[in-house]
Amino acid sequence: MAKSKITKTTVTKSGLSGMDKFLESAGWFAFIALGLITVFTYFRVPDVIPVHFNVIGHADRYGNKAMLFAVFAVAAFIFLGITLCVKYVFNPAKGTVAPSKNFDFAIRIVRFLKLIVMLAFIYIIIVTNLVVDGLSKGLGSLFLPLFMISLLFPIAFFFKKTMSPRHKR
Numbered sequence: 001m002a003k004s005k006i007t008k009t010t011v012t013k014s015g016l017s018g019m020d021k022f023l024e025s026a027g028w029f030a031f032i033a034l035g036l037i038t039v040f041t042y043f044r045v046p047d048v049i050p051v052h053f054n055v056i057g058h059a060d061r062y063g064n065k066a067m068l069f070a071v072f073a074v075a076a077f078i079f080l081g082i083t084l085c086v087k088y089v090f091n092p093a094k095g096t097v098a099p100s101k102n103f104d105f106a107i108r109i110v111r112f113l114k115l116i117v118m119l120a121f122i123y124i125i126i127v128t129n130l131v132v133d134g135l136s137k138g139l140g141s142l143f144l145p146l147f148m149i150s151l152l153f154p155i156a157f158f159f160k161k162t163m164s165p166r167h168k169r
Contacts, residue, residue, distance in 0.1 A: 057139035
C-alpha cells in the first residue's frame with residue numbers, strides 16, 4: 001500500500017487565503033462606500049449634474065441627479081454578478097471546476113478586478129461632486145488609460161504566470 005502525500009496549505013477554515021479574504025473584504029467595503037457616497041452626493045448636488053464624460057475626461061453631457069442611482073445600479077450589477085459567479089458558478093467545492101493553483105490565482109485576479117472597478121466608480125462619483133462644485137473640469141485625461149491598464153495588466157500577468165512551466169499543474 002502506497003503512502004499518500006499530505007501537502008501543507010495556507011488555506012484558512014473558510015477556504016480562502018489571506019489575500020483572497022483581503023480582496024473580498026476590500027471589494028465589499030468599496031461597494032458599501034460607493035453606496036454611501038452616492039446617497040451623500042444625491043442630497044448635496046443641484047438637480048442638474050454631469051452624467052457623461054468624454055474620452056479626455058471632460059464633462060460633456062448633463063442630466064438629472066437621479067442618474068447617480070443609475071451609476072450605482074450599474075456598479076451593483078457588475079459587483080454582485082462577479083461575486084455570485086465566483087461563489088456559485090466557479091466554486092470548486094461544488095465540483096463544477098477541478099481545483100488547481102491556476103484556478104485559485106484566476107479567482108484572485110477576478111476579485112482584484114472587481115475591487116478596481118468599484119474604486120473607479122467611487123472616483124467617478126467623487127469627481128462628479130468636484131465638477132458640480134467647480135473644482136474640476138472632469139475625470140482627467142489620464143483616467144481612461146490608467147483604468148484600462150489597471151484592468152488589462154492583471155489579466156496579462158495572469159496569462160504570463162500560468163504559462164510559465166513552473167506554475168503549471
